Amino acid sequence: MLVDVAPEHVEGWAEEPASLTAGLGRLFARPEPREVFADLIEGLLSDLGRKNGWPMAERAGHATPHRIQKFLGEASWDAGALLAEVQDYIAGHLGNAQATPVLDDTQVIKKGTRSVGVARRHCGSTGDALTARSW
Structure with a gap:
């Protein structure tokens, strides 16, 4: 943004x-x-x-x-x-x-279940809450 x-x-x-x-x-x-x-x-x-x-x-x-x-x-x-x-x-x-400069990738909605970085987390554009990643 x-x-x-x-x-x-x-x-x-x-x-x-x-x-x-x-x-x-x-x-x-x-x-x-x-x-x-x-x-x-x-x-x-x-x-x-x-x-x-x-x-x-x-x-x-x-x-x-x-x-x-x-x-x-x-x-x-x-x-x-x-x-x-x-x-x-x-x-x-x-x-x-x-x-x-600050790059904030929390505006990106993560998709999928198998790629790196798709675990649920805070997303500024949707307001989703931060949740723990399970690796």
């Missing part, structure tokens, strides 16, 4: 993922991971109902989720450099030096 965000603040946000991923492409040695990384980021930020391999691959125009799965399982990059770039991007574009 966005707090105190006016429509003029979100104009142009659709272009931001492409701008961000283009700037991060240098973290990958080959062009293939750069492309899949961009597809992955755009898929994660999209309005897809389920964000697993198949829907994200279909959204990106891939025939199967193999490219995304291979990227996640085998591609190599410097995670520290990626984290530093994302932190710089957030500080430079979304806030100021005193701001702290």
Whole structure:
């Protein structure tokens, strides 16, 4: 949920993922991971109902989720450099030096019974109460 965000603040946000991923492409040695990384980021930020391999691959125009799965399982990059770039991007574009971004996934309604993280818990959008997870 966005707090105190006016429509003029979100104009142009659709272009931001492409701008961000283009700037991060240098973290990958080959062009293939750069492309899949961009597809992955755009898929994660999209309005897809389920964000697993198949829907994200279909959204990106891939025939199967193999490219995304291979990227996640085998591609190599410097995670520290990626984290530093994302932190710089957030500080430079979304806030100021005193701001702290907070990602709250309690607005997401969990579905299913077999995936990680689907046990009942507090959901801000439905008001469901917090319950203990049984692992």
